[in-house]
Amino acid sequence: xxxxxYNDLIRDFISVADSMSRHLEGRSYDYARNGGHNGQxxxxxxLPLDAYATEEAFVINTYLPGVNPxxxxxxxxxxxxxxxxxxxxxxxxVSFIKRELYHGPFERRLxxxxxxxxxxxxAVFEGGMLTLTVPKAEAIKxxxxxxxxx
Numbered sequence: 001x002x003x004x005x006y007n008d009l010i011r012d013f014i015s016v017a018d019s020m021s022r023h024l025e026g027r028s029y030d031y032a033r034n035g036g037h038n039g040q041x042x043x044x045x046x047l048p049l050d051a052y053a054t055e056e057a058f059v060i061n062t063y064l065p066g067v068n069p070x071x072x073x074x075x076x077x078x079x080x081x082x083x084x085x086x087x088x089x090x091x092x093x094v095s096f097i098k099r100e101l102y103h104g105p106f107e108r109r110l111x112x113x114x115x116x117x118x119x120x121x122x123a124v125f126e127g128g129m130l131t132l133t134v135p136k137a138e139a140i141k142x143x144x145x146x147x148x149x150x
Contacts, residue, residue, distance in 0.1 A: 086106065121133065
């Protein structure tokens with residue numbers, strides 16, 4: 001029998017915390033169960049993403065299939081990065097057999113608790129994937145200290 005590690009416990013806690021946050025924000029919506037969504041009732045999708053850190057920057061990836069990159073708004077204010085846009089509305093002149101896709105506005109906000117270089121942020125859109133590279137500020141990059149022999 002495998003014993004749960006500290007990382008397993010933290011991962012489980014984060015999953016529960018994320019679930020509770022979505023529920024309490026009123027943003028939990030099962031598109032498949034509820035017949036898709038067309039952005040009615042002021043609902044905005046919390047855009048799913050992947051984020052990781054390298055020595056030089058934070059990298060954020062998200063899928064935006066069918067979205068015109070010119071219509072994606074990315075802003076950085078204070079310590080917060082915001083991604084906004086809209087998935088095209090579903091066709092109105094068809095009778096759906098299955099309707100699971102989200103149509104309508106999306107948004108995602110990320111707060112950085114470490115200094116970053118907002119002037120160096122790059123956004124690349126390729127093949128439906130948006131990749132943001134947010135460079136770390138020089139103050140927090142690891143410094144290599146050379147040992148001097150005397």
